Amino acid sequence: MSGPSRSTSRSTSRIRTRVGPLATSNGPAPDMDIDALLDDRNTGIIVCCGSGGVGKTTASAALALRAAERGRKVVVLTIDPARRLAQAMGIETLDNTPRPVVGLRANAKGNRRGGSLDAMMLDMKRTFDEVVEGQATPEKAKQILENPFYIALSSSFAGTQEYMAMEKLGQIHADARRDGTYDLIVVDTPPSRSALDFLDAPERLSSFLDGRFIRLLLTPAKGPARLMTAGLGIITGALNKILGAQVLTDMQTFVAAFDTLFGGFRARAQKTFELLQADGTAFLVVAAPEPDALREAAYFVERLGEDDMPLAGLIVNRAAPVPQGTLSADEAMAASTRLRKASPGSLTAGLLRLHADQTRIVEREALLRERFAAAHPQVPTAVIPALPGDVHDLAGLRRVGDLLAETR
Amino acid sequence: MSAPEAQHDWPRVRLHVVTGKGGTGKSTVAAALALALASQGRNVLLCEVEGRQGIARMFDVDPLPYEERRIATGLRRDDKPPGVVHALHIDPESALLEYLAMYYKLGRAGRALDRFGVIEFATTIAPGVRDVLLTGKVFEAVQRNSRNKHAMRYDAVVLDAPPTGRITQFLNVNNELAGLAKVGPIKSQADTVMTLFRSPRTAVHLVTVLEEMPVQETVDGIAELHHAQLPVGGVIVNLVRPRDIGASDLEAARAGRLDAGRLEADLKEAGVDVSADLVDGLLAEARDHAERRALEDAQREIVNGLGVPSYELPRLPGGVDLGGLYDLAGELVRQGMA
Numbered sequence: 001m002s003g004p005s006r007s008t009s010r011s012t013s014r015i016r017t018r019v020g021p022l023a024t025s026n027g028p029a030p031d032m033d034i035d036a037l038l039d040d041r042n043t044g045i046i047v048c049c050g051s052g053g054v055g056k057t058t059a060s061a062a063l064a065l066r067a068a069e070r071g072r073k074v075v076v077l078t079i080d081p082a083r084r085l086a087q088a089m090g091i092e093t094l095d096n097t098p099r100p101v102v103g104l105r106a107n108a109k110g111n112r113r114g115g116s117l118d119a120m121m122l123d124m125k126r127t128f129d130e131v132v133e134g135q136a137t138p139e140k141a142k143q144i145l146e147n148p149f150y151i152a153l154s155s156s157f158a159g160t161q162e163y164m165a166m167e168k169l170g171q172i173h174a175d176a177r178r179d180g181t182y183d184l185i186v187v188d189t190p191p192s193r194s195a196l197d198f199l200d201a202p203e204r205l206s207s208f209l210d211g212r213f214i215r216l217l218l219t220p221a222k223g224p225a226r227l228m229t230a231g232l233g234i235i236t237g238a239l240n241k242i243l244g245a246q247v248l249t250d251m252q253t254f255v256a257a258f259d260t261l262f263g264g265f266r267a268r269a270q271k272t273f274e275l276l277q278a279d280g281t282a283f284l285v286v287a288a289p290e291p292d293a294l295r296e297a298a299y300f301v302e303r304l305g306e307d308d309m310p311l312a313g314l315i316v317n318r319a320a321p322v323p324q325g326t327l328s329a330d331e332a333m334a335a336s337t338r339l340r341k342a343s344p345g346s347l348t349a350g351l352l353r354l355h356a357d358q359t360r361i362v363e364r365e366a367l368l369r370e371r372f373a374a375a376h377p378q379v380p381t382a383v384i385p386a387l388p389g390d391v392h393d394l395a396g397l398r399r400v401g402d403l404l405a406e407t408r
Numbered sequence: 409m410s411a412p413e414a415q416h417d418w419p420r421v422r423l424h425v426v427t428g429k430g431g432t433g434k435s436t437v438a439a440a441l442a443l444a445l446a447s448q449g450r451n452v453l454l455c456e457v458e459g460r461q462g463i464a465r466m467f468d469v470d471p472l473p474y475e476e477r478r479i480a481t482g483l484r485r486d487d488k489p490p491g492v493v494h495a496l497h498i499d500p501e502s503a504l505l506e507y508l509a510m511y512y513k514l515g516r517a518g519r520a521l522d523r524f525g526v527i528e529f530a531t532t533i534a535p536g537v538r539d540v541l542l543t544g545k546v547f548e549a550v551q552r553n554s555r556n557k558h559a560m561r562y563d564a565v566v567l568d569a570p571p572t573g574r575i576t577q578f579l580n581v582n583n584e585l586a587g588l589a590k591v592g593p594i595k596s597q598a599d600t601v602m603t604l605f606r607s608p609r610t611a612v613h614l615v616t617v618l619e620e621m622p623v624q625e626t627v628d629g630i631a632e633l634h635h636a637q638l639p640v641g642g643v644i645v646n647l648v649r650p651r652d653i654g655a656s657d658l659e660a661a662r663a664g665r666l667d668a669g670r671l672e673a674d675l676k677e678a679g680v681d682v683s684a685d686l687v688d689g690l691l692a693e694a695r696d697h698a699e700r701r702a703l704e705d706a707q708r709e710i711v712n713g714l715g716v717p718s719y720e721l722p723r724l725p726g727g728v729d730l731g732g733l734y735d736l737a738g739e740l741v742r743q744g745m746a
Contacts, residue, residue: 325689347671348670348671349652
């Protein structure tokens with residue numbers, strides 16, 4: 001594919017989505033063209049974000065599969081420690097190395113255009129260990145890996161998972177660029193409370209490692225810190241009293257051993273952050289049609305804007321399917337009540353009640369989406385209707401992909 | 409059936425911990441449970457520990473500070489006065505400062521700790537300390553002692569806890585601290601907290617929906633809790649679809665054998681303008697519903713096989729607002745959870 005045509009396809013999709021607020025204030029959000037995004041060879045990274053429980057893992061697996069079956073060489077990186085993606089991909093174990101997914105379908109024209117799909121699950125601790133081992137001398141690495149503070153940092157510090165996801169993304173991207181193994185990386189972000197955590201975590205980790213207290217532990221008696229050591233005496237005294245004496249020693253050992261790595265860590269995080277700002281990256285925000293999830297999505301959309309990160313659109317997942325016909329909820333409910341009076345077990349009455357519930361849910365969801373669109377009119381949106389069954393195989397993922405690509 | 413007060417399922421429980429997979433509505437259930445307990449005349453404290461201000465949104469009040477605030481009253485039942493629900497948003501930094509002030513009278517040193525970033529350090533990195541602080545405050549609310557004289561005393565505390573995947577680690581603070589503080593006050597504090605958590609005065613309830621993965625997570629969560637000797641409470645099945653269509657009709661719907669003629673006749677009888685579109689639509693909805701119900705029934709069987717009491721809350725088509733919370737609370741009372 002040549003350079004100019006690439007840029008044309010990108011700019012067309014941009015023009016299509018650029019609709020002024022006045023034009024859409026009362027209308028629906030612009031539709032997202034998923035296939036254009038997946039087929040665009042310039043799209044190198046797709047990051048799926050959203051709050052927990054909205055179906056990010058399924059959405060990212062479905063996108064990755066669809067891209068692969070349309071000829072892209074894809075790797076999907078999932079961070080969720082649950083077995084969800086493993087189940088969805090039909091493979092039992094996922095570890096820190098990408099594994100090929102079998103059972104891909106040749107594309108519609110009957111010939112594979114070299115598409116492939118690998119899947120991997122992030123092992124946060126192992127990734128962190130590898131970074132330490134790669135940066136420190138074997139002796140120092142061992143010292144760090146055994147320290148209780150490092151163990152806590154690498155396994156349960158809020159933000160480590162996000163940070164390691166970025167680290168791994170950076171690694172895979174560098175490898176893929178060198179070896180040509182993949183031309184598209186799909187990233188499923190950790191199941192955090194807030195979608196923003198993914199962007200905030202590296203900053204939080206490095207500012208933490210840069211924190212005043214840590215600096216203080218490192219240089220207790222040097223230069224201007226001299227004045228502060230009086231205060232430090234009170235602190236260490238208090239900490240010893242509360243935590244027990246050996247804790248501070250562990251802490252100091254950890255901080256001293258880790259200090260030499262700080263620079264490297266920060267530089268790597270910065271590089272990955274820049275990668276996310278680059279043109280080949282597309283963020284997709286996944287949300288359930290619920291107030292909390294959509295509020296998180298709105299925060300995220302605004303934040304991406306502030307950080308100059310490329311937003312490709314909003315995926316509203318598991319929307320209630322729109323019922324056929326024009327019978328309103330109130331009419332259906334009234335008719336159901338009338339029938340039930342005559343015959344309490346009436347099937348038709350039951351169906352009418354279902355229809356009423358369904359219609360009310362669809363109306364509520366539509367209202368929520370409209371509000372989102374009113375505040376963020378520029379965000380292209382795709383709606384995936386809820387499937388009656390669970391998604392746990394490639395066929396299910398394919399169906400989600402089809403629904404994603406269909407315009408409403 | 410309104411049960412007399414003592415006849416609900418958890419009479420000895422003072423601390424109700426509510427967990428669940430993301431998206432199952434654990435915060436909604438925690439709030440409904442607090443209201444249900446208050447409707448039985450108890451004074452309840454509803455706590456959240458994840459910094460999301462979900463309670464404030466659900467009850468439509470201003471964001472909560474680190475301070476117990478009165479947010480709702482239970483429903484009046486019979487002639488008994490209802491209990492009151494207070495809410496508390498627990499953040500680890502405030503909990504640590506309060507703890508230091510309460511136990512060490514660390515006025516000046518406490519401020520110094522904050523200034524030097526020690527509070528931030530302790531609450532973010534020191535292994536397990538964050539959870540010890542959060543659970544420690546919950547413990548303090550359950551077992552008020554003379555150090556906090558003027559504080560309100562509660563009949564029950566409901567904790568909107570971290571999700572199922574993290575709940576055992578969260579409650580098992582002892583374990584987490586083991587690698588760090590082997591002696592000292594923090595360690596003995598953790599021991600005391602664990603004694604309460606492992607006692608019959610605590611129950612960990614799990615919220616799920618009738619789908620494969622949330623139910624699987626519930627099964628795993630219960631196994632982990634058992635393993636850590638933490639008391640498993642009930643399973644609350646949330647967002648349940650209406651069940652007023654009989655088994656044989658559901659089967660017919662799945663097989664596409666529903667009688668369209670009969671449906672049309674019924675609709676006419678009920679005074680509905682019948683169109684082919686409407687009949688087709690209702691049949692399609694019936695098929696989807698039947699398919700979903702079959703999956704739900706399979707999952708329900710797994711839940712019923714867990715050997716713990718289970719409760720079901722309906723999916724509210726209008727979404728959950730304050731009125732909806734009271735409806736769900738009433739449902740929990742009716743089913744004997746509170």
